Amino acid sequence: MKYSLKNPKPLDPSLVLKIIGGLAFAYLFFGFMLMPCLNTLTSIFTTKDANGNADPFAVIRFFLAGNMKNYVLNSLKLALCLVVTVNVVGVSIVLLTEYFDIKGAKILRVGYMTTLIYSGVALVTGYMFLYANDGILTSALQQAFPNLNPNWFSGFNAVLFTMTFACTSNHMLFLRNAIRGIDYNTVEAARNMGAKPFTVLFKVVFPTLLPTMFSLTVMTFITGLCAMSAPTLLGYDSINPEIVRLAGSSTADESFPQARAALLSIMLALFTIILLTILSSYERKGHYLSVSKTKAKLQKQKITNPVVNVLAHIYAYVLFIIYMTPVVMIIIFSFQTYGAIRKKTLDIKNWTFVNFFGKEDYSYLTSRGDYKIREGSISGVFSNDDTLGGIQTSFVLSVVAAAIACIIVVIACNYIFKHRKTGTVLEYALLFPWLLPTILICYSYRVFFNNDVWYVFGQNLYYERRVRILIILAYTVVKLPFSLRMIKAAFYTIDSELEDAAKNLGESPIGTFLKVKLPIILPSVLAVFALNFNALFTEYDMSATFASSHAKSYAMIMQAMTAEEGLYGYNVNASGRRCASTVFIMIVSGLVLYLVYGVGSRDLSERLEAKKKRKAFFDRIFRKKQEEPSEKAA
Amino acid sequence: MIRLENIVVKFKDFTALHNINVHVKEGEFFTFLGPSGCGKTTTLRTLTGFIEPAEGRVYVRGEDITDVPIEKRNIGIVFQSYALFPTMTVYDNIAFGLKVKKLKKQEIDEKVRVIARKVDLTDEQLAKAVSQLSGGQQQRVAIARALVTEPAIICLDEPLSNLDAKLRVQLREELKKMQREFGITSIYVTHDQEEALTLSDRIAVFNKGVIEQIGTPNEIYNHSATEFVCNFIGDINRLSDEIVKGLAGIDPSIDPAKHHYIRLERVHVNDTESENTFRISGQVRDREYYGLYIKYYVEAGGQLLKVMERNDGVHIYEPGDTVTIGISPKDLMSYEATETEAKA
Numbered sequence: 001m002k003y004s005l006k007n008p009k010p011l012d013p014s015l016v017l018k019i020i021g022g023l024a025f026a027y028l029f030f031g032f033m034l035m036p037c038l039n040t041l042t043s044i045f046t047t048k049d050a051n052g053n054a055d056p057f058a059v060i061r062f063f064l065a066g067n068m069k070n071y072v073l074n075s076l077k078l079a080l081c082l083v084v085t086v087n088v089v090g091v092s093i094v095l096l097t098e099y100f101d102i103k104g105a106k107i108l109r110v111g112y113m114t115t116l117i118y119s120g121v122a123l124v125t126g127y128m129f130l131y132a133n134d135g136i137l138t139s140a141l142q143q144a145f146p147n148l149n150p151n152w153f154s155g156f157n158a159v160l161f162t163m164t165f166a167c168t169s170n171h172m173l174f175l176r177n178a179i180r181g182i183d184y185n186t187v188e189a190a191r192n193m194g195a196k197p198f199t200v201l202f203k204v205v206f207p208t209l210l211p212t213m214f215s216l217t218v219m220t221f222i223t224g225l226c227a228m229s230a231p232t233l234l235g236y237d238s239i240n241p242e243i244v245r246l247a248g249s250s251t252a253d254e255s256f257p258q259a260r261a262a263l264l265s266i267m268l269a270l271f272t273i274i275l276l277t278i279l280s281s282y283e284r285k286g287h288y289l290s291v292s293k294t295k296a297k298l299q300k301q302k303i304t305n306p307v308v309n310v311l312a313h314i315y316a317y318v319l320f321i322i323y324m325t326p327v328v329m330i331i332i333f334s335f336q337t338y339g340a341i342r343k344k345t346l347d348i349k350n351w352t353f354v355n356f357f358g359k360e361d362y363s364y365l366t367s368r369g370d371y372k373i374r375e376g377s378i379s380g381v382f383s384n385d386d387t388l389g390g391i392q393t394s395f396v397l398s399v400v401a402a403a404i405a406c407i408i409v410v411i412a413c414n415y416i417f418k419h420r421k422t423g424t425v426l427e428y429a430l431l432f433p434w435l436l437p438t439i440l441i442c443y444s445y446r447v448f449f450n451n452d453v454w455y456v457f458g459q460n461l462y463y464e465r466r467v468r469i470l471i472i473l474a475y476t477v478v479k480l481p482f483s484l485r486m487i488k489a490a491f492y493t494i495d496s497e498l499e500d501a502a503k504n505l506g507e508s509p510i511g512t513f514l515k516v517k518l519p520i521i522l523p524s525v526l527a528v529f530a531l532n533f534n535a536l537f538t539e540y541d542m543s544a545t546f547a548s549s550h551a552k553s554y555a556m557i558m559q560a561m562t563a564e565e566g567l568y569g570y571n572v573n574a575s576g577r578r579c580a581s582t583v584f585i586m587i588v589s590g591l592v593l594y595l596v597y598g599v600g601s602r603d604l605s606e607r608l609e610a611k612k613k614r615k616a617f618f619d620r621i622f623r624k625k626q627e628e629p630s631e632k633a634a
Numbered sequence: 635m636i637r638l639e640n641i642v643v644k645f646k647d648f649t650a651l652h653n654i655n656v657h658v659k660e661g662e663f664f665t666f667l668g669p670s671g672c673g674k675t676t677t678l679r680t681l682t683g684f685i686e687p688a689e690g691r692v693y694v695r696g697e698d699i700t701d702v703p704i705e706k707r708n709i710g711i712v713f714q715s716y717a718l719f720p721t722m723t724v725y726d727n728i729a730f731g732l733k734v735k736k737l738k739k740q741e742i743d744e745k746v747r748v749i750a751r752k753v754d755l756t757d758e759q760l761a762k763a764v765s766q767l768s769g770g771q772q773q774r775v776a777i778a779r780a781l782v783t784e785p786a787i788i789c790l791d792e793p794l795s796n797l798d799a800k801l802r803v804q805l806r807e808e809l810k811k812m813q814r815e816f817g818i819t820s821i822y823v824t825h826d827q828e829e830a831l832t833l834s835d836r837i838a839v840f841n842k843g844v845i846e847q848i849g850t851p852n853e854i855y856n857h858s859a860t861e862f863v864c865n866f867i868g869d870i871n872r873l874s875d876e877i878v879k880g881l882a883g884i885d886p887s888i889d890p891a892k893h894h895y896i897r898l899e900r901v902h903v904n905d906t907e908s909e910n911t912f913r914i915s916g917q918v919r920d921r922e923y924y925g926l927y928i929k930y931y932v933e934a935g936g937q938l939l940k941v942m943e944r945n946d947g948v949h950i951y952e953p954g955d956t957v958t959i960g961i962s963p964k965d966l967m968s969y970e971a972t973e974t975e976a977k978a
Contacts, residue, residue: 497717500684505731505783506705515730519721604721604763 014509021411028408029429031455032473036444037436040262043447047259059259068260072267075238078159078231079224085164086220087213089319090171096316098179099205101300103313111320114327115169117589121540121555122582124233125562126326127162128153129333129579136329139344158234159227165322166230167223170216178212179205184296197301211282218279225271226437228541229555233562239264240439244545247443258447265440273435327586334579338378341575355576356380356584362572378573381580390557394537397468397551401475402532406525408476409483413491414513427484434481438474442545445474467548474542479532486531490524491517527596534592538585554581635660635819636681636787641690643676650676652843654690658821658836663813665822667830668840669866674823677840678789681821682709694786705734710780710788714795716772718764724775725760731783749782753812769797770805777812788813789821794829806833827867831855839863861893861969869940870895870967877935877961880912885963892968898942900965903930903957904949911960918955934959 045056063069093112097105115123130137131153142148153161182205190200228240246261303309333341334355340347354360362377381387412430416423433441449461449470461470494517502512518525540555558581561574571577602610641654651673658664666674679685681692683704692700699707718727725746732742750760753774764772773793780788790809794802810833813820824830830837831851838848839862847859858864873881873894882888902908916934923945930941930951939959943949951957 495715495717497713497715498719501711501713501717502730503704504682504709504711505779506734507730511734516719603765604723605766608723608761608763
């Protein structure tokens, strides 16, 4: 059939969908990735002097002349030191649990993995509960050593100590997998040729781990550079807390704070871009792949020297104690009364759930010598309005953002795998936020959308409750690169012949996507959704950058609990609630990880097997119940 | 039944198929055979509608289906990987095409169970996930899925290539049995010449986007039309000038300028009885024991000849033994020297 102006070709629905999709992605990329960040970049060069004249290099002069450099130097110092300490601890815990034969390795592994279920503010406040000037351990130490400075756990050393143990999660995930992938035959071959155990470790095992260690080192460096919760809570002048402080400041208080914050953000972005470029060029060189056709499972190596063996065991258990003490203490004290927590002593006789549920009144002695009652001043996580509000806000914002990120990425991946050329452009656009520190994105949003912006219907998105939309957008954009990497990997597992088969059996492209492709990638998508939710639910850095009273996240509420305890009889059990909050976060994270790696990774055959077992179980129960009355009747 | 007429397929500047002409009869088991990249799968995908030809037409039962969409061609496909949907049970896999056609639930159930019985799948297996089945059972599911919609043709794209040797032989037999039972016209794609010879009624041998020969297994093996086909099918000896000259002494019609080949089983060791045979002395260099047969590498007439002898348990030669090689001129396959030498 020939088409003409009088007889136009009907619009192909898939083409219409592609145009709509393309426009939506362009809107997302230009509107919520490029424009706000460009605005931040240009704001550095649009400063004005006291006479109102443009002075494009004022901030840079300020940076070079004043103490702004210190924030950058402090961050670099922290990042560099963290690279050393995190690798030392990270590599040790992996070797101790996976490579060397250490007694009780299974228990040790559980201890070392605790950072997977609590991190960020929850972890820092946990450490503070132990080590801060009124912490349990500090109080105990002060009784033993009265001259001990109660503020010993603050500043650089405290940040380094806390972050060292907080940042080993990636080692436990990725380095552990890498070491498990080693072909044991190579170890045996080296031993057979006369190499001693530690020679094997350094000459055979370590070289295969180097690519993973390099990636972990770069990621640790970036984490150190972008550190937020630990420096904020433990008091260390680094870039991110300073950006947040400047973002909330005004020209009335100090010289061009917004432009200074922008400069620091851009510097952070530059560092990140350089490091990620190094990382990706290193990754492109390729990894050491096992050429073995029959890979042998790694067997634990006995440390033959008895002295070294004892020292290794001592080292392993000391690390275990460092990892486990905050967790155990937090769990125990979350069931203790405010009195016990204040005295930092365990009250075996009095256990309570009040830090989780319910409210209690608090009576206190006034300066006039009479007792006053503050009603409901002792309250649990799920009874305290502020905490509950924080949980609700974080829950809703995280669920919505995690879901949107997954939907965008699933649609994008489906396109990327069908259209190689334009797909690559789309892929890079979605990876763009990876180059930018989250603080830069949030700071840019806060500044750029704190005006009426034409392409968001002329609204100010930072205004009052609209900030929640802004936070959802920021959460979504920040989670796009991670979601893309994970979901794209899942798309690779789809056999292209499946699509052909569905097509051959008469299914439409949308039907094929929904009935064939989506069910295959769904476990991965749900896993990414769960991991995104987990990270966002307890995040502090971004919500603190937005610093809006209309969207106080759970982590912000927890952070506030460290300061507000018992003031004028309010929030008497803030520390207890803080412990209970951490326990709650551990349960949520643990549950999410179980759903992702335990239930979510089951394939259809395993699910059918489980269904069969369930059916057999219920059949047994019902048969018993049916038999019981008949037995009674007999 | 199926007619591919002057099919040309191009991928940008590269021409993958040059003027392909095939005519497949009703109920025939027809095989596209050739090395990787020769165009056999491209031809199959053109027939099934995944590839649009630049030139030429595709006919099924006289109807031009060149512009008919994939799903309306009524052609069942068994893919190389079987392409079974991993998130569905065996039952749902087989029922997929029927559900797309929006048949009634009861009708779907009936059809699925009938086809399942025909391919020897039990009710218990229907409730399983495809990953719980063996390779052979998975193949039967793929065949059942392709046949349940009652297609006019079934296309099988190297369905045995992912399996181990023993299973391959077993499934080959099952496949042939099923094809005979259903009586459906089948197009089979493979690079395995043994598979093609044992399964097919007729074979089309592909090379570099053209069909070199179409014929029965016997025609293809014993009367290879081109030097490529002769090299690609089975093992073969190309005879040296010295042996060819000797053979020309017996049969003057042999042209020494041509390339002359002989199958391994047509070369005889220490056969003194056959008439009109060129004989030459040689030395056994190596031996491979296959049980039913023994393969000898004999140095004779300035070349290393491969010889396949039946193992009678008596006449067994050791490396170093001197033997007489006999070649009959009637067993030669000869090709013009100008033809491109192809490597099997």
